[in-house]
Amino acid sequence: MKNLFYLLFLTLFISNCKDAIKNSEAKIDIEKGTAIEAEDAVIEETSNMAQRQQQEQAEKLKAEEHLDLIGFWVGYFERDSEADILFVDEGYIWNRENKINIAIDQIDGSNVVGHSVVAGNDRPFEGEMISEEDGSYAFTVKEPGDDRYDGIFTFTIKDSELIGTWSAYKKIEIPRRKYTLEKKTFTYNPDVMLEGAKEYVDWTKKIQTKEKVEMAENEFDEWISTQFASATSLIYTMNASNRLLEKSEVENLQKGDLTIIRNTIYARHGYSYKNRPLRVFFDAQPWYIPVHSNIKGDFTEIEKENIKLLLKYEQNAAEYYDTFGRG
Amino acid sequence: MNQAKRLVFKSIWYLSIVYFSYLMLLITVQYIPIDFEVAFLRVKEEAMSKMHYQLAFFSHVYTSIIVLLVGITQFSETIRKRYAFVHRNLGKLYVLLVLVIASPSGFIMALYANGGIYSKISFGLQAILWFYFTFAALRFARQRKWEQHQQFMIRSYALTLSAISLRLFKWIIANTLELPPMDTYRIVSWLGWIFNLVIAELYIYYFIRKNNRVFTKNKH
Secondary structure, three states: HHHHHHHHHHHHHHOOOOOOOOOOOOOOOHHHOOOOOOHHHHHHHHHHHHHHHHHHHHHHOOOOOOOOOOEEEEEEEOEEEEOOOEEEEOOOEHHHHHHEEEEEEEEOOOOOEEEEEEOOOOEEEEEEEEEEOOOOEEEEEEEEOOOOEEEEEEEEEEOEEEEEEEEOOOOOOOOOOEEEEEEEOOOOOOOOOOOOOOOOOEEEEEEEEEEEEEEEOEEEEEEEEEEEEOOOOHHHHHOOOOOOOHHHHHHOOOHHHHHHHHHHHHOOEEEEOOOOOHHHHOOOOOOOOOEEEHHHHHHHHHHHHHHHHHHHHHHHHHHHOOOOOOO | OHHHHHHHHHHHHHHHHHHHHHHHHHHOOOOOOOOOOOHHHOOOOHHHHHHHHHHHHHHHHHHHHHHHHHHHHHHHHHHOOOOOHHHHHHHHHHHHHHHHHHHHHHHHHHHHOOOOOOHHHHHHHHHHHHHHHHHHHHHHHHOOOOHHHHHHHHHHHHHHOOHHHHHHHHHHHHHHHHHHHHHHHHHHHHHHHHHHHHHHHHHHHHHHHHHHHHHHHHHH
8 A cells, every 4th residue: 555655746746847847848049140148149140141232333333324224123922812811709800911021122224133122031933034015024033943943034014014924943832913103211119119000919829728618508618718928008108229228127028028018029121921820910010121131240239139138038938937946 | 544545645746856857857867968059058158158157057057957857756654754864865955955055056047147137027026935935944844843844844945946937938838829039038037936836825825824734733
């Protein structure tokens, strides 16, 4: 009898590993192009800087003509084929559209060189431009082809509007897209705040609870309610780019808020998101333009401090908030 | 209370205490070896920059787990009667660790508590009461006034157990009401020990006093 007791104790001990006091597998998502690692930052920074310098030089070389065509054309990259829309919940669906920035960098005669930034991809393109009789310009530009999502853009610019389609080289989920873009300039503005556009819903992590509800006498219906991580209205008031955040304002934030406030820093720098829920959220912000897929060297000192502070609490919330451990 | 009920309650009590003490042990183990940035300390950077806080924190963490574990068997009548030297010596260890290290270090940590003045007062008060109850219990033991010794030790251990109840309430609130983290912390910093003391006083009133009254009555 005693032995059975000891065995029970032992199994109790072994079965309860560290997960009782912390979520040991909790990881926070830090987008690849944004991590501030001391060593990485230097290497990435130099290659990033080189890339940027090339771009800037290319822009300087551009001819005086066609200044109205050169620059960032921004709008939605919509699906032009039958692909499933993402239905998360009543009131939250995603039509698989992404904000795209078609940047025409240089026009040399009929030769066009530029790059496109969309969904975390920054791809160059090159092609031809034809000047039409009615004052519009027709473009056909091709991406290199060594990336899975490369394809060919065909568009027309007329009366300050760019309308066109895109077709992928390879067989991917959404092989054809269409778009209507406007010319926009990107300036880094640390004071820009989030507006009430689309809500932030992280549909990749959900908690489902089942409930048996009695509808009529002895008739039960099983209702499944799903909960996703989201943010509160605090994200519209806190700016992590233009002032140093205090510990007292950050320590009471829930994980969704911490994630959004930190990622808004990246969005202000024009970071293009690979993470879908974040991308859908920031695409809906009218001031947001995807400009870079790597912004590691772009942070201001204030932003670096705030990112470190926010990450500390985000990590703490992920590991300890809903467990027995104090955290 | 018949024998069967008593046995059931006792088993539930001991199993729960042992289980939660085990979790507390897991939490303590995170801080071995000394690391200034692990777990809870990740969000206590300014406090950790001060040497007196470092000393207070680690001495509190390393002794409190012993205090918690040592107290488990002290309330067993069987052990007290059959192995009196165990009760006495574990008791001395308990008192020594609480009065000399765990309570004073707890008070220093209270001055730096997260959650603002609200939690600082709560933890400070806890440290003071913990010291007072334990000291009174020691004095009554020396004077061989066993009833009072028992009562004050119940109060002292109720505060020791607040380490567990605080975390339990936090777990409950986080998984039901889902309040923001610091608001939750401010609530549990009070709830954790007030709840325990209330239960302790009720227990003293209904079970200890009654039994002792009966005992003295029979004497005459």
